[in-house]
Amino acid sequence: MTEQASPPRTSDARFYLLACALGILTGAIGTLFHLAADQLLAWHRTMVAGPPTAVSIGLAAGSTCAMVVAAVYLVRRFAPEAAGSGVQEIEGALEGLRPLRWKRVLPVKFFGGLLSIGSGLVVGREGPTIHIGASIAAGLSDMARPGLVERRGLYAAGAAAGLAAAFNAPLAAVLFVIEETRTQFPYTFRTYMGVAIAATLSTVLTEEMAGMGPDLAISVPGLPPHYLIAFAGLGAVLGLFGYVFNRLLLWSLDGVLWIGRTTSPYLFPAVWGLLIGALIVVFPSATEGGEALILDLVQENWTVAGLFLLVALRLATTMGSYASGAPGGIFAPILTMATCTGLALGSAVSVFMPEAEHLPVAFAIAAMGGLFTSTVRAPMVGVVLVLELTGSFELLLPVLATCIVSNIVAERLGGRPVYEQLLERTLRLAGTPRPDEPGEHLPVQLGWDGRRND
Known part of the structure; x- marks a missing residue:
């Protein structure tokens, strides 16, 4: 039996230069995407500003409908894999189960993402930037032709650079690769360092172009340790919420797919665009990704009933927006719903703890990490992402307690990571199910030095 040849290797210096170029390009393009x-x-907001009238509602509905349909057309016509977040596509590419057609995905994700986010759909910017980063990595790999291990390592580094650019959170971006793609990432010293380099330089470009500091700066003083029991209870609620969220998301995707097959693939996006456009005028808090809304929520005095109503509305608009087939992520909508939930539950609990003046806002911050954890199932990413986003490092223990309990409850309910389920759904629809055995999966066959173990 002949010995199987090792994949071609790239020198350390050359690989690190590629990671540097990847971080710079992703940071620049990702930040340009956000600013645009x-x-x-x-x-779009200015165009429909003012009190609700038949004219303003009609104008908003029509413009949003046109933008959503245009975004979906770009996806369906040129790059179907650019729909939705794209994280599952990157995980599939790391396993060798999905192609990464960067020449198609990069422009469609950029311009389609601009249309979907600019229209007011309830989607996040992080999905497009993560996919954009991986696409830039694929382009660099085609030019530099590194070995298979390094190529897939660059895919992961591009994804990390995209997340870092989206939220100005380099450490969370590195952890995202380690924790979220732990079964697909070809873990070697060089690929790990490549992820760290790309995420760091992407953040540098983001701060140079868009400014420094946390994206969602929220100042909250620390809380005594005996309050942790309340945050554990919050984590239990969010564990259930995340489990339900994932089930509803898959159900929504299947429902919209059925509508498209029985009527027209553009019917639901058009109708949904009309609805979102009307809501932009009538109830704008139920639309858009929600980053700006988060800051408004922690400063305004919403009633508990109003906050729960907003959670229900944004849950519905998130499902429809993601299922429409337009490019966009789910991180930002998840963080916004978590903020509403945390504020509502924190306000209720503070009735019994009147001495904790800042408890509702602390609950809101911890809830961001808790709901992220129960949906994505990456608790350490949830902790670090929330702390980097808000700058509330005094809440490390409360956020950690919330995420741990949320993760345990989601696991006990039988929940699975949302991107894992989305990838399986994509493979099933494409007729290429995941192999039963590890087979050629890189993490099974590669050692620390990047060479095959067989």
């Missing part, structure tokens, strides 16, 4: 999306969304 913010400008388009601001223009």
Whole structure:
């Protein structure tokens, strides 16, 4: 039996230079994407500003409908894999189960993402930037032709750089690769360092272009340790919420797919665009990704009933927006719903703890990590992401307790990571199910030095 040849290897210096270029390009393009999306969304808001009238509602509904349909057309016509978040596509590419057609995905994700975010759909910017980063990595790999291990390591580094650019959170981006793609990432010293380099340089470009500091700066003083029991209870609620969220998301995708097959693939996006457009005028808090709304929520005095109503509305609009087939992520909508839930539960609990003046806001911050954890099933990413986003490092223990309990409850309920389920659904629809045995999965066959173990 002949010995199987090792995959071609790239020198350390060359690989690290590729990681540097990847981080710089992803940071620049990702930040440009964010700034352009913010400008388009601001223009859209200005166009329909003022008290609700038949004219303003009609104008908003029509413009949103046109933008959503255009985004879905770009996806369906040129790059179907650019729909939704794209994280599952990257995980599939790391396993060798999905192609990463960067020449198609990169422009569709960029311009389609601008249309979907600018339209007011309830989607996040992190999904497009993560997919954009991995696509840039694929382009660099085609030019530099590194070995298979390094190529897939660059895919992961591009994804990390995209997440870092989205939230100005480099450490969470590195942890995301380690924790979320732990079964697909070809873990070697060089690929790990490549992820760290790309995420760091992407953040540098983001801060140079868009400013420094946490994206969602929220100041909350620390809390005594005996309050941790309350945060554990919050984690239990969010564990259930995340489990339900994942089930509803898959159900929504299947429902919209059935509608498209029985009527037209553009019927639901058009109708949903009309609805979201009307809501932009009538009840704008139920639309858009929600980053700006988070800051407004922690500063305004919403009633508990109003917050729970907002959670229900945003849950519905998130499901429809993601299922429409337009490019966009779910991180930002999840963080916004978590903020509403945390504020509502924190306000209720503070009735019994009147001495804890800042408990509702602390609950809101911890809830972001808890709901992220129960859906994505990456608790350490949830902790670090929330702390980097808000700058509330004094809440490390409360956030950690919330995420741990949320993860345990989601596991006990039988919940699975949302991107794992989305990838399986994609493979099933494509007629290429995941192999039963490890087979050629890189993490099974590669050692620390990147060479095959067989």
